[in-house]
Amino acid sequence: MGIRQRNQQTAITDIGIIGGGQLAWMMGPAAQKLGLTLHIQTPQATDPAGAIAHHTVLAPVADSHATQRLAQGCQVITFENEFVDLPGLQVLQDQGILFAPRLSALAPLLDKYEQRCYLRQLGLPTPDFVALGDVPWNPGEPVPNPLGFPAVLKARRHGYDGRGTTVVQTQGQLDALVNPVGTEPFLLEAYVPFERELAVMIARSPQGEVQPYTIVETQQRQQVCQVVLAPAAVAPDVATTIAQYSKTLMIALDAVGIFGLELFLTPDGQILVNEVAPRTHNSGHYTLDACHTSQFEQQLRAVAGLPLGDPGLTCGGAVMVNLLGFEDGPADYGDRRAALAALPQAHVYWYGKTESRSGRKLGHVTVTCASLEELRQQWRAIVHRIEALWYGPNTPPAAP
Numbered sequence: 001m002g003i004r005q006r007n008q009q010t011a012i013t014d015i016g017i018i019g020g021g022q023l024a025w026m027m028g029p030a031a032q033k034l035g036l037t038l039h040i041q042t043p044q045a046t047d048p049a050g051a052i053a054h055h056t057v058l059a060p061v062a063d064s065h066a067t068q069r070l071a072q073g074c075q076v077i078t079f080e081n082e083f084v085d086l087p088g089l090q091v092l093q094d095q096g097i098l099f100a101p102r103l104s105a106l107a108p109l110l111d112k113y114e115q116r117c118y119l120r121q122l123g124l125p126t127p128d129f130v131a132l133g134d135v136p137w138n139p140g141e142p143v144p145n146p147l148g149f150p151a152v153l154k155a156r157r158h159g160y161d162g163r164g165t166t167v168v169q170t171q172g173q174l175d176a177l178v179n180p181v182g183t184e185p186f187l188l189e190a191y192v193p194f195e196r197e198l199a200v201m202i203a204r205s206p207q208g209e210v211q212p213y214t215i216v217e218t219q220q221r222q223q224v225c226q227v228v229l230a231p232a233a234v235a236p237d238v239a240t241t242i243a244q245y246s247k248t249l250m251i252a253l254d255a256v257g258i259f260g261l262e263l264f265l266t267p268d269g270q271i272l273v274n275e276v277a278p279r280t281h282n283s284g285h286y287t288l289d290a291c292h293t294s295q296f297e298q299q300l301r302a303v304a305g306l307p308l309g310d311p312g313l314t315c316g317g318a319v320m321v322n323l324l325g326f327e328d329g330p331a332d333y334g335d336r337r338a339a340l341a342a343l344p345q346a347h348v349y350w351y352g353k354t355e356s357r358s359g360r361k362l363g364h365v366t367v368t369c370a371s372l373e374e375l376r377q378q379w380r381a382i383v384h385r386i387e388a389l390w391y392g393p394n395t396p397p398a399a400p
Helices: 003-009 028-034 064-071 086-094 112-121 171-178 236-253 295-304 334-341 372-391
Strands: 014-018 037-042 055-058 076-079 129-131 151-155 165-168 186-190 196-204 210-212 216-221 224-230 257-265 271-277 317-324 346-350 361-369
Touching: 014 064, 014 295, 028 037, 028 295, 037 064, 055 064, 064 076, 064 086, 076 295, 112 129, 112 186, 112 271, 151 171, 165 171, 196 236, 196 295, 210 236, 224 372, 236 257, 236 271, 257 295, 317 372, 334 346, 334 372, 361 372
Parallel strands: 014 037, 014 076, 037 055
Antiparallel strands: 129 186, 151 165, 151 186, 196 210, 196 216, 196 257, 216 224, 224 317, 257 271, 317 361, 346 361
16 A cells, blocks of 8 residues: 555554664654654664654564564654665565655665666766676785775665775775675775765655755765755755756655755766765754754655645754764763853754764754854854864764
């Protein structure tokens, strides 16, 4: 039964979410606002979304048998992350369990090599790439690299927050990373000397309504997002092209929900699609405080078959800074969070994780700006002040 059919028959009020991290946790206030009940599948009782769930199934996100139990309490199931057992979920979908986005929309995206191939099939430009498993190679020999150095080595599955992504500078570095596990798990892509990294969130309803958010600039430190600036300072033709790319993708996938696109803007004005996230995304956290409808509310609206909300900004702009762990062990950082909350126009989100690890996302802070001019003039000072209060004398962490 498709989501269109189900929406015509009964209102959706109970939604399952596979994954119980901060992305699911941040759906809690939106669910309460919309009168929706959330049911969560997550491995640990201490995972953030347990605090907002009506019911929690404690199991790994790839446990499709647990997903079948999750489905008993809800009408539709959506995703907080993409680390799922797609064949196992397909069995459930064949039995009538409803997923949004549908599994056919996830299938081309979960493997990063297959995702790149799909983007190219749609006519969307990407960096050059190769699946290392398709290149002849004997273990112990130098790993073939037809793209030259530097290059970017990526895990085809299960990479996030800098994990599974490495900029390789030399043949020795490439060999050291690949030889222990073989070439099959890896995608190698050409290093792009980009001018800026951009991102956009875009939502699509079951009825085909499409709502893109403003384009943002993201700033990374060793492949981990540190700062998001909304809106990005881009030329109108760049904004038009990115909107076209995102709509092309959502329509081709027949996607329902909200997706995030990460892009490179090169010095010669090229726009390359880097990756697609079939869910809410770190680059959209600013929407909680700077938009009429947050990305989390928009996801629930789409999944429940409700009209999409207004994605427009409610302020001149916003700066979002991730709060990353810089030490290992239990940590609450209450004094630092209080200092951040005292900043003008600051909104602090603490994910409730009980353990800090270097590079782990523990929370974020968004500062809204009254005007676009204020954003352009003040964002560096805002970021510096936030990071000084958060890290103090500690060095901001590199990718784990």
